[in-house]
Amino acid sequence: MGEPLNLSEPNIDAESVPFYAAAAQGRFLLRRCSSCNAPHWYPRSLCPFCGGPTEWVESGGRGTIYSFSIMRRATPPYVIAYVALADGVTMLSNIVDCDFGALRPGLAVKLVFKQAGEVLVPCFTPDLS
Numbered sequence: 001m002g003e004p005l006n007l008s009e010p011n012i013d014a015e016s017v018p019f020y021a022a023a024a025q026g027r028f029l030l031r032r033c034s035s036c037n038a039p040h041w042y043p044r045s046l047c048p049f050c051g052g053p054t055e056w057v058e059s060g061g062r063g064t065i066y067s068f069s070i071m072r073r074a075t076p077p078y079v080i081a082y083v084a085l086a087d088g089v090t091m092l093s094n095i096v097d098c099d100f101g102a103l104r105p106g107l108a109v110k111l112v113f114k115q116a117g118e119v120l121v122p123c124f125t126p127d128l129s
Contacts (some may be wrong), residue, residue, distance in 0.1 A: 007094070018056055019043050023047050023120040030087055041089040046125025059087045061107045061111025062127060066090055070100050083109055083124050094123045102126070
């Protein structure tokens with residue numbers, strides 16, 4: 001199992017305040033377009049697909065590893081991965097609290113929040129349920 005990850009505190013701007021406020025309550029939000037209904041990550045107020053307005057929607061926080069890389073030379077070592085969420089978006093995040101040797105593309109993962117400075121950030125861990 002990897003050592004605790006030292007996460008940097010993200011830059012929070014006006015558009016991301018609702019995301020981090022929900023994270024503090026244990027909720028994971030994505031943006032979905034009100035016009036074309038497409039979900040997207042990274043959250044922004046205008047849809048990257050059609051330019052329409054977006055709204056916050058709650059995500060189940062489950063998905064699969066699309067690809068990953070183990071940063072073995074870092075101290076402590078960590079895993080960065082593209083996670084394909086069941087909600088239809090792919091996001092770059094960290095895989096935590098697991099045996100790095102057991103990771104593989106297609107592995108089911110679930111959301112866990114980890115402390116990064118004063119805020120919680122989304123990470124993922126293998127879904128053993």
